[in-house]
Amino acid sequence: MWFVFMHATQRPDRPLTAVLRHRPEDFQVEEIPATLPDGEGEHVWLHVRKRGMNTDDVAVLLGRIAGVPRRAVGYAGRKDRHAVTTQWFSVHLPGREAPAWSEQLPPAVEVLDARRHRRKLQTGHLRGNRFVLVLRQCAGDRDRAQTHLALLQQRGVPNFFGAQRFGRDGSNVAKAEALFQGTLLVRDHKLRGIYLSAARAEIFNQVLAARLDNGTWDQALLGDALQLDGRGSFFINQGDDPTVPERLAAQALHVTGPLWGCGDLATTGPVAALESEIAATMPVLAQGLEAAGLTQERRVLRIRPQALSWHWEDEHTLQLDFTLPAGAFATTLVDGLADTGACG
Structure with missing residues (x-):
């Protein structure tokens, strides 16, 4: 079954062992939208930063605050729960004023921007995602890790x-x-x-x-x-x-x-x-x-990871910055570099 993923990626030649997602801030994702709202229309688009919540939970919460069914809320892609992620949602509010979102949202959800648009945000309507990942408690061969990252950048x-x-x-x-x-x-x-x-x-x-x-x-x-x-x-x-x-x-x-x-x-x-x-x-x-x-x-x-860069914050902490196209998983890149004790 799905454990073929573990078998194929958890290979003995990985240069590091590390801890991923020690805290949500160690896994940051920023959605790269395919379209931005133009300020007019029946749908309110919300630019949201969330911590420790999955995308569907936030969509349900937004619908409840707005008093609309779940199907009236759209988003381009699901983002990780155990992370700090930034993405767009849309809420269908024809002829209605938007509620005071921030007054009713929990501290884990922050609205960064709100603008109207003519269309609902559809699943898959994004260019990709930017990632900032922090690997902690790194152990292994740092020189070989540098070489390995360069190879990932060159070969994909x-x-x-x-x-x-x-x-x-x-x-x-x-x-x-x-x-x-x-x-x-x-x-x-x-x-x-x-x-x-x-x-x-x-x-x-x-x-x-x-x-x-x-x-x-x-x-x-x-x-x-x-x-x-x-x-x-x-x-x-x-x-x-x-x-x-x-x-x-x-x-x-x-x-x-x-x-x-x-x-x-x-x-x-x-x-x-x-x-x-x-x-x-x-x-x-x-x-x-x-x-x-x-x-x-x-x-x-x-x-092909875009804009891949890395630096050591200290002897045992490695930060990775990169961008991936829509539908790609950041954990596949990490799993090629470090054994984090879990798949994905």
């Missing part, structure tokens, strides 16, 4: 779905199986989506783990679906473009893996065979996703 990071996608104790995959087998009834549309996403993530992580093990997670094979950096489009590697290896090395191209669903795989030949073989080892998940009507999509196997 395996784009595993983090433990957050799989729920407490990784239970979301088991719940997805129960849902597909008809032994679990889920009426909540959002909760059902969470279980479907976990099933897809499990198959993807398995494929990425196999490509990591055979050394081809950043190497193009015949039949691979290659995606342009920062773009959603991809093309099939036919072996007739001599620039592909150079563009992969420069991270202008990335190999992709499957987000499982119905329809034919984009890949061909041995790559398609490998992906199909791995999905066949999880028939309940694969067939359940197909029956649910999800279609085949692709996700890059590698992420």
Whole structure:
């Protein structure tokens, strides 16, 4: 199940052991919005900083204060609970004045800005996230850690779905199986989506783990679906473009893996065979996703951290600063550098 993520990332060659999330301030996330509110419209957009609360809890709280149903509250992405995170929410308030948010919010939630906009904030409508992470009680080879970070910057990071996608104790995959087998009834549309996403993530992580093990997670094979950096489009590697290896090395191209669903795989030949073989080892998940009507999509196997920098605050405390695209997990970068005693 999801423990393939642990197996593939917790390798003995990591140069450090460390503690992550010693306190929420050690894991800071700032959302990079795709759109900013323009000051007019039926939706009030709120720029919120929260500490020790998850995104859904804050969305419910905002809806309660505004006297609107939960579906009237939008956000672009879920952010970690055990962190200090900054993100935008939207609340549908047509023809109504906004309440005095700060007077009714707990100290852990702070409204930094509030402006109106014509549209609701939709899930996925963000460019990425900026991270400031602090690793404490670091032990190991500091020189090798410096070299390792430089390599991560140069080569990229395996784009595993983090433990957050799989729920407490990784239970979301088991719940997805129960849902597909008809032994679990889920009426909540959002909760059902969470279980479907976990099933897809499990198959993807398995494929990425196999490509990591055979050394081809950043190497193009015949039949691979290659995606342009920062773009959603991809093309099939036919072996007739001599620039592909150079563009992969420069991270202008990335190999992709499957987000499982119905329809034919984009890949061909041995790559398609490998992906199909791995999905066949999880028939309940694969067939359940197909029956649910999800279609085949692709996700890059590698992420490129932007503006990656680091410095030692003291002999045992390392701060990392970097930006990742939407959908990428900061913990995958950390797990490639340090054993923090937990996955994700």
